Amino acid sequence: MAELSSCPGYHYRAAQVVQQVSLGKDTYRLRIQCPQIARAIRVGQFVMVRVHGLQDPLLGRAFAIYDTDEDCLDIAYLVHGKMTHQFELLRPGDQVDIWGPLGNGFSMAPTDHLVMVAGGIGQTPFLAMAQHYLGRRRYGAAEMPADAEPLANRVTLCYGARNAEYFAGLDDFRTAAVELRLTTDDGSLGEKGLVTDALQRVLDENTRADGLRVCACGPERMLASVCELVRSHNLNTDRRIPLEVSLETPMACGIGICFSCVAKIRQLDGSWDYRRTCIEGPVFCGEAIVWD
Amino acid sequence: MAGDHEIDLRVQIGSSLTLPNPILVASGTFGYAQEMSRWVDVGRLGGMIPKTITPFHRPGNSPWRTVETAAGMLNAIGLDNDGIDGFLTQHLPHFLPLACPLIVSIAGASPDDYVQMTRRLSCEPGISALELNLSCPNVAGGVDFGIEPNTGSRLVEQVRAATQLPLMAKLTPNVSNIADIARAAEDAGADGISVINTLLAMAVDWRKRKPMLGNVLGGLSGPAIKPVALRCVYQVAKAVSIPVIGIGGIASIDDVMEFLVTGASAVQIGTANFLDPTLSLRILDDLPNALRYLGARSVAEVVGTLQ
Ligand SMILES: Cc1cc2nc3c(=O)[nH]c(=O)nc-3n(C[C@H](O)[C@H](O)[C@H](O)COP(=O)(O)OP(=O)(O)OC[C@H]3O[C@@H](n4cnc5c(N)ncnc54)[C@H](O)[C@@H]3O)c2cc1C
Ligand SMILES: Cc1cc2nc3c(=O)[nH]c(=O)nc-3n(C[C@H](O)[C@H](O)[C@H](O)COP(=O)(O)O)c2cc1C
Ligand code: FES
Numbered sequence: 001m002a003e004l005s006s007c008p009g010y011h012y013r014a015a016q017v018v019q020q021v022s023l024g025k026d027t028y029r030l031r032i033q034c035p036q037i038a039r040a041i042r043v044g045q046f047v048m049v050r051v052h053g054l055q056d057p058l059l060g061r062a063f064a065i066y067d068t069d070e071d072c073l074d075i076a077y078l079v080h081g082k083m084t085h086q087f088e089l090l091r092p093g094d095q096v097d098i099w100g101p102l103g104n105g106f107s108m109a110p111t112d113h114l115v116m117v118a119g120g121i122g123q124t125p126f127l128a129m130a131q132h133y134l135g136r137r138r139y140g141a142a143e144m145p146a147d148a149e150p151l152a153n154r155v156t157l158c159y160g161a162r163n164a165e166y167f168a169g170l171d172d173f174r175t176a177a178v179e180l181r182l183t184t185d186d187g188s189l190g191e192k193g194l195v196t197d198a199l200q201r202v203l204d205e206n207t208r209a210d211g212l213r214v215c216a217c218g219p220e221r222m223l224a225s226v227c228e229l230v231r232s233h234n235l236n237t238d239r240r241i242p243l244e245v246s247l248e249t250p251m252a253c254g255i256g257i258c259f260s261c262v263a264k265i266r267q268l269d270g271s272w273d274y275r276r277t278c279i280e281g282p283v284f285c286g287e288a289i290v291w292d
Numbered sequence: 293m294a295g296d297h298e299i300d301l302r303v304q305i306g307s308s309l310t311l312p313n314p315i316l317v318a319s320g321t322f323g324y325a326q327e328m329s330r331w332v333d334v335g336r337l338g339g340m341i342p343k344t345i346t347p348f349h350r351p352g353n354s355p356w357r358t359v360e361t362a363a364g365m366l367n368a369i370g371l372d373n374d375g376i377d378g379f380l381t382q383h384l385p386h387f388l389p390l391a392c393p394l395i396v397s398i399a400g401a402s403p404d405d406y407v408q409m410t411r412r413l414s415c416e417p418g419i420s421a422l423e424l425n426l427s428c429p430n431v432a433g434g435v436d437f438g439i440e441p442n443t444g445s446r447l448v449e450q451v452r453a454a455t456q457l458p459l460m461a462k463l464t465p466n467v468s469n470i471a472d473i474a475r476a477a478e479d480a481g482a483d484g485i486s487v488i489n490t491l492l493a494m495a496v497d498w499r500k501r502k503p504m505l506g507n508v509l510g511g512l513s514g515p516a517i518k519p520v521a522l523r524c525v526y527q528v529a530k531a532v533s534i535p536v537i538g539i540g541g542i543a544s545i546d547d548v549m550e551f552l553v554t555g556a557s558a559v560q561i562g563t564a565n566f567l568d569p570t571l572s573l574r575i576l577d578d579l580p581n582a583l584r585y586l587g588a589r590s591v592a593e594v595v596g597t598l599q
Contacts, residue, residue, distance in 0.1 A: 010330045012331065012568060012570050014568060025353065029498075031303050033406055046343065050567060055363040055515050056362050056513070056541075057360060058360055058363055058364065058365065058514055058563075058567060059360050059365060059566055059567055060566075061375045082360070097567070097568065099569065119405045125475070152555055165577060239338065249355070250355075250356060252358045252360075252365060252566050253355070253366075253565070253566035253567075253569075255323075255327060255328075255331065255569055256327040256371075257321060257322050257323035257327050257328060257565060257569075258320075258321065258323075258355075258358065258359045258566055259320070259352065259357065259372045259562070260355075260358035261353060262352065262365065262372070263355075274351050274352055274372060279327070
């Protein structure tokens with residue numbers, strides 16, 4: 001088993017909802033007052049959130065960090081099942097239980113051109129990532145000086161949704177100077193097709209041998225295609241584009257104690273083992289994941 | 293007034309084990325030592341029971357392994373664990389510095405598996421007791437030692453002969469008469485009875501016409517099962533004279549007190565750890581006041597005092 005970092009600074013809080021605003025169809029940004037987590041959390045880490053006092057739904061749900069300020073953190077959620085239907089009812093002053101920061105986060109290695117690939121609600125970790133890479137914001141306490149150089153010269157988001165209505169937070173990404181490549185299943189906005197088509201085009205356009213990095217988050221099938229695409233692109237072009245993938249494996253505890261969140265991860269000897277994505281992930285190197 | 297005195301939280305199990313307090317954490321719901329040490333002072337607990345270990349590494353079941361149900365959850369983890377070798381080399385060293393008693397949960401496919409593991413664990417320092425998991429519902433093909441009094445008691449007898457360590461038998465509620473099984477375990481030499489493990493259950497997605505769990509069946513736990521667990525504690529406590537450790541749906545100090553007065557000498561907190569990693573210690577902090585409310589000066593005074 002990998003050694004668990006023994007960093008201090010894990011927080012469990014009953015915290016107040018400060019604001020709830022619509023970001024797109026069935027998608028909201030929920031602002032929660034929790035300075036301890038807001039200041040510590042790094043890009044690609046997550047929090048567990050549940051509605052305070054409820055026994056049904058019971059367990060917390062995992063959420064990426066959409067953005068933070070000194071006191072608050074924002075999650076962006078799609079209304080989907082039991083917990084997110086409850087979230088829709090939350091008003092300023094209501095309480096949620098929140099714990100974190102959890103998971104490993106993206107490695108945030110400098111690059112010339114960062115390409116983020118998102119499907120559905122998988123765009124949520126990428127606003128913070130883009131702002132961090134472009135030197136507009138820093139996430140994670142004391143990680144870097146405030147006047148640090150940008151970590152990338154260009155940031156592109158390939159973002160696929162069912163249709164135009166479901167894109168969430170496009171203005172936030174535009175404000176952050178992210179180049180957008182949108183795809184929809186029905187062509188109602190951006191290109192008609194899959195987000196992997198958009199990624200393919202970005203990889204084909206940028207022919208520099210190095211200086212590209214890809215990060216992806218979204219449904220499992222999409223992530224598997226992204227891994228396959230980058231793998232075969234690397235093979236065919238002799239490039240070594242690094243790929244990091246954030247898994248959305250269902251979780252019950254988020255803190256490594258229940259063993260529900262496992263994914264098949266390739267081990268050094270080539271075999272695979274079930275690994276807990278909440279503590280060894282959710283971000284894995286693309287090649288490490290064994291897709292069924 | 294009892295409130296003016298220190299409250300005695302200790303719990304005696306067998307002749308050799310004194311738990312510092314009755315708040316324990318259940319196997320499979322607290323990880324090993326490292327994960328939870330980030331969140332709470334694990335050493336203050338009355339005892340810690342790490343995830344059940346088996347003779348060999350088990351990868352566990354394929355996902356989905358858990359699914360939430362009304363006020364509870366189903367799990368079919370499939371005893372994912374590093375095996376006894378992995379436990380001794382990778383996990384045990386992290387328990388040793390902790391002040392709380394370590395109770396190691398074991399399971400095997402045959403009585404011999406249990407006996408072999410018991411012999412090895414008995415040679416290790418730092419282990420306070422063993423909990424025999426006679427009841428894991430999630431292991432396909434595994435023999436269930438907890439569903440029939442004779443099989444259960446033969447197993448406990450063999451393990452008893454192999455160790456001096458206090459033994460707790462953890463029982464499944466998925467039986468027709470849990471009191472008979474508890475009595476058989478007591479007669480075979482168990483020092484305590486842990487009840488209950490999860491209830492065999494199922495969840496279905498009718499739109500896909502598919503079971504929700506990769507393993508089809510799973511074990512139900514959480515607040516939803518508390519009434520069943522209380523019933524089992526009640527029946528078992530009447531049937532045996534050794535301590536009963538109550539498990540099932542505990543999520544507050546009120547729940548703990550309900551188990552104590554019903555007949556549990558101690559409790560284990562399970563699923564509730566998942567929604568609040570700090571819960572077990574907050575409950576421990578609330579315990580003295582709850583005992584004072586009943587005018588008691590010790591935990592022992594309230595155990596099994598239903599009127
Ligand atoms: C690291 C991480 C980050 C995440 N970040 C975000 C985020 O930023 N925004 C966001 O909206 N979501 C995010 N999620 C997903 C989120 O945690 C919830 O799963 C999601 O919000 C749905 O919760 P719910 O209670 O509304 O739905 P639920 O009621 O939990 O249902 C979810 C869906 O899964 C199905 N399902 C549940 N259990 C099973 C099972 N055992 N087998 C088969 N199907 C099952 C249900 O039928 C339903 O369709 C993230 C997940 C992870 C792991
Ligand atoms: C995810 C999960 C894993 C479990 N793993 C084990 C295990 O390995 N061994 C065991 O004896 N019990 C195991 N249990 C059962 C618990 O220890 C406990 O008996 C049961 O969950 C009832 O208590 P609760 O309602 O407080 O969770 C597990 C329970 C859950 C939810
Ligand atoms: S969600 Fe519980 S171990 Fe990962």
